[in-house]
């Protein structure tokens with residue numbers, strides 16, 4: 001493949017930072033073919049085989065296969081290799097126009113994610129395994145009697161040092177099941193060619209007898225809405241498709257027509273115990289909703305996710321932080337840019353629902369008010385910067401924690417934090433340029449510079465990645481105002497965002513009121529636990545912590561009374577701050593009696609509200625912001 005040789009190698013700095021496996025590659029294998037079958041859906045076992053044709057002058061002693069430790073879009077490490085079983089290999093000679101002579105070969109487990117097969121003297125090698133998958137999500141895979149839904153990173157190993165090679169995929173579905181993904185040309189398609197392994201795993205695929213597809217056109221591009229419903233739809237599908245079209249029109253209105261010809265929204269409406277999820281891809285998105293389409297609010301929830309994931313077509317999939325592709329799948333990725341990639345996408349997802357006419361001003365501003373309240377009340381807000389939060393993604397992004405952590409007191413999510421950074425920056429650009437420019441212009445300029453007009457710096461995809469400093473430079477250039485101070489104080493540091501200046505430009509203000517509870521105990525209590533009321537999180541330096549209470553303690557009594565959810569609140573409400581309230585808990589079969597000295601209330605509600613003195617000019621600027629111009 002031509003694009004494998006990087007044009008950026010003249011720069012020694014870039015050379016050092018480039019993916020090592022891309023550089024280590026000596027020769028492209030003549031062909032790499034993946035075969036996926038699923039002969040026993042109830043077993044949840046995907047059957048994968050990788051057929052590698054070796055070059056005649058192959059000098060290597062072995063070929064290694066590696067399961068990624070994580071997959072793009074979710075940054076926690078899951079170690080997909082844990083679900084691999086029954087690995088085996090064959091190798092041999094395939095004379096031209098004759099039957100291959102293949103024999104079983106020993107497979108060596110090299111480490112927690114790598115298997116190796118001796119290949120000396122062979123012209124062909126097949127490595128096969130089964131991989132267990134029974135999770136419907138944006139990251140894992142599921143095979144059961146209803147369908148197969150896979151995210152390639154969790155089932156396909158790559159050939160070590162040959163990730164950049166072109167790959168072919170052939171799927172053998174159960175009888176009567178149809179295959180669909182964001183790169184399907186026609187019904188009944190069972191084979192695909194991908195420019196490299198990274199692109200193959202960027203193509204989540206649904207295989208089932210009963211999904212539906214609706215199609216619409218915007219700017220000559222075809223959009224497919226594939227829905228797999230596990231529960232009743234209540235006649236809501238046509239409305240859902242119409243609303244998705246409005247979102248597509250609003251977002252392509254900002255960015256211009258996308259570069260692809262077809263795009264697929266792959267949406268599951270579950271009916272059983274299922275958590276929701278959404279994952280962005282180059283020509284598709286995979287969305288899982290927690291209930292049936294016919295359930296109240298489920299269509300709105302799906303549209304919220306659609307607006308976010310479709311914005312990723314540009315922001316993160318193509319306009320991407322430097323570290324996001326190609327990747328080293330042997331260790332977690334670290335980037336400072338997720339507050340832009342995810343946080344800015346969160347902001348625009350909501351703004352686009354407003355611009356698409358699916359939300360009104362009130363709903364949009366209420367949603368952003370909630371985000372401000374969430375961030376400003378979180379103790380981590382003053383401890384972790386937006387860049388640090390991005391770098392901590394492997395711990396924060398749905399990461400499993402076997403060990404107890406204090407993240408609730410120390411961490412902040414780059415999603416809401418980045419959302420507020422984007423909104424305030426947008427308003428500052430609009431305000432400081434008198435409405436001539438906006439964050440929309442900044443994003444378009446970034447896309448132009450780093451994707452459309454940039455030469456490739458890797459085999460993976462067109463364009464090159466950016467650093468947060470690039471956004472600061474481009475924002476300053478577009479606005480004609482230096483944003484170094486903004487980036488230093490609110491992105492590289494934890495200072496409160498300049499809400500007054502930002503919202504003032506559009507005749508709004510952020511108000512702060514004390515929440516109703518007159519007390520502050522500084523802990524949460526889980527009243528639904530079967531063991532009784534259990535203390536959940538305990539804030540640092542809180543009355544609960546001072547009283548020696550711990551997460552996991554069972555609350556026996558408060559003020560000498562047994563408690564439930566209502567009596568807990570009512571009892572605390574009788575005390576004023578500074579007063580002591582007796583509390584008894586059970587911990588490790590011990591009964592502990594202590595007293596909490598309640599603090600000043602410290603939870604506040606923030607609201608974005610109309611300023612009484614808003615001028616016509618400010619209101620006009622607000623209309624431009626919300627309507628998009």
Ligand SMILES: [Zn+2]
Pocket residue numbers: 280308309312341342345
């Ligand atoms: Zn996202």
